[in-house]
Amino acid sequence: MENITSPFIPNPTCNFSMDLYYHNSFNRSDLNCTPPADYFFYADLYVVLPVIxxxxxxxxxxxxxxxIYVILKAPxxxxxxxxxxxxxxxxxxxFTLVLPINIAEHLLHYWPFGEVLCKIILSIDHYNIFSSIYxxxxxxxxxxxxxxxTVRSKRMPYRTYRAAKIVSLCVWLLVILIVMPFSVFAGVYISPDDTERKSCxxxxxxxxxLWFKASRIYTLILGFAIPVSTICILYTMMLYKLRNMRLNTNAKALDKAKKKVTIMVFIVLAVCLxxxxxxxxxxxxxxxxxxxxxPLLIGISYFITSLSYANSCLNPFLYAFLDDSFRKAFKKMLECRPA
Structure with a gap:
């Protein structure tokens, strides 16, 4: 059994009823072992993690x-x-909408929300892995x-707002297909020694x-190797073309607006990586x-998980600092209009 919040630990030795390993991945054969006393030293994480x-x-x-509000409201x-x-x-x-449920499970040390919600939450957890990078x-x-x-001084009639909507819909559908296997295997496990002890x-x-390794390889390839390789190739080609532009063409450099957008996308990508x-x-x-x-490995595992979760709240700040049009539109939305 595996939970998304344990990236670093392939096979923890025990499923502890009163400590922070409850969010990690377990094998059924390991569910009856007794937790070593020194693991309780990290009880502070019980408070720190929900705060984070x-x-x-x-x-x-x-x-x-x-x-979302600014983009939808500002023409x-x-x-x-x-x-x-x-x-x-x-x-x-x-993803951030379902974090309170993860916090509740962490504090309660068991899953009280049923099978259906378990599948939904774990699906969204995994969706978070793939959606940003795609x-x-x-x-x-x-x-x-x-x-x-720009380099070729050609227009792109196919690059329209409507086309972007269609592409976005395709990305949603693709990621749903990728995440579907995880939805199938997600479920509530009841400990044979304690029927009150349920885990999602x-x-x-x-x-x-074998299935555990296959799921990790699947996530690694589809959620990281393929998209990141694609991005690296694209940016390498982009820089090569910009560097080798002929000076006698009209496209000596990207215009100011396009350059800013390109830099913003690059920084958002860098933060995601x-x-x-x-x-x-x-x-x-x-x-x-x-x-x-x-305990050290558990602490590192939770730090890595928190870092990946944090990506979901950093992008708006990047837009605010890097995109003048977004900043102006947001300020305009906040202005009090006269009656």
Missing amino acids: YSVICAVGLTGNTAV KMKTVTNMFILNLAIADDL FLTVMSVDRYLVVLS VLSFPSPES FCWTPFHLSTIVALTTDLRTT
């Missing part, structure tokens, strides 16, 4: 809702890039096409270790080594 998750939830929900914000930003904000908002991949493709058209996990069939790369690197470690579960 609550801050991420409050900031993310407020910031992403503001982004000048209806651009192709902002359509992708809008969908990215919706995906982040959806929308950023689409934004990188769009930036590459903009740079290419991914319950794989036998052999569980900063937040998610440790998560995926920990997957490689989990697959290639047999680490002993220790």
